[in-house]
Amino acid sequence: MIKLENISKIYKFDDVVIEALKDVSLTIEKGEFVAIMGASGSGKSTLLNIIGCMDTATSGTYTLDNDVISKLNSNGLSKIRNSKITFVFQNFALMEKYTAYENIELPLVNRKVSFAERRKRVSEIAKQLGIEAQLDKLPKQMSGGQQQRIALARALVSGADIILADEPTGALDQKTGIELMELLRNLNKDGKTIILVTHDPIVASYAKRIITILDGRISQ
Numbered sequence: 664m665i666k667l668e669n670i671s672k673i674y675k676f677d678d679v680v681i682e683a684l685k686d687v688s689l690t691i692e693k694g695e696f697v698a699i700m701g702a703s704g705s706g707k708s709t710l711l712n713i714i715g716c717m718d719t720a721t722s723g724t725y726t727l728d729n730d731v732i733s734k735l736n737s738n739g740l741s742k743i744r745n746s747k748i749t750f751v752f753q754n755f756a757l758m759e760k761y762t763a764y765e766n767i768e769l770p771l772v773n774r775k776v777s778f779a780e781r782r783k784r785v786s787e788i789a790k791q792l793g794i795e796a797q798l799d800k801l802p803k804q805m806s807g808g809q810q811q812r813i814a815l816a817r818a819l820v821s822g823a824d825i826i827l828a829d830e831p832t833g834a835l836d837q838k839t840g841i842e843l844m845e846l847l848r849n850l851n852k853d854g855k856t857i858i859l860v861t862h863d864p865i866v867a868s869y870a871k872r873i874i875t876i877l878d879g880r881i882s883q
């Protein structure tokens with residue numbers, strides 16, 4: 664369970680102070696599918712980055728399962744990130760010179776998982792996402808929708824239970840975006856917790872709960 668209590672985030676540089684999140688309290692249960700919506704600059708990405716242990720709050724308490732995240736140093740944060748959380752980005756963030764297969768197995772290589780085990784896990788995920796025919800291709804040889812599936816496969820290969828996605832369909836046409844949302848819906852049915860940021864009401868309609876942020880506060 665993700666539990667944020669009175670989370671605030673202040674960015675300071677020179678004389679400028681921006682309060683990106685103001686006293687945000689929020690609980691997300693394991694297995695939920697949540698969309699975060701709100702105007703540009705309202706604090707959506709800041710919230711997602713804090714939930715994803717990519718950034719820390721200025722004040723407040725964040726608890727994930729039994730760990731008090733807000734007390735962890737960067738080492739502790741990266742341990743949590745590596746074991747429980749995975750990200751999907753708008754621009755896919757694939758390595759251009761690596762094949763799809765190599766991109767997908769990267770998190771496992773970083774963890775020193777054996778060659779045989781990597782092969783097994785990549786082929787399972789590729790089958791699940793219908794990308795077996797793409798595995799030898801470089802990102803530039805694939806469509807946007809195919810690249811996003813590869814990015815999703817890479818996100819899933821290490822077995823994290825929480826998937827965070829910042830505008831995952833932002834670079835896709837509507838039809839391909841809907842296909843991606845169907846995949847996310849199936850992953851949610853399989854028990855994954857999904858939290859995504861979107862401007863698009865169609866994308867948000869796949870979530871079971873919509874959280875609206877207005878000027879750094881949860882409004883709905």
Ligand SMILES: Nc1ncnc2c1ncn2[C@@H]1O[C@H](COP(=O)(O)OP(=O)(O)OP(=O)(O)O)[C@@H](O)[C@H]1O
Pocket residue numbers: 674675681682683701702703704705706707708709710
């Ligand atoms: N690293 C940073 N340094 C300084 N200010 C920042 C930083 N990141 C975000 N901000 C500011 O915090 C506020 C919230 O930004 P955030 O990116 O969370 O909004 P958002 O809702 O995700 O916006 P968008 O939909 O445009 O991506 C904005 O005013 C932004 O300028």
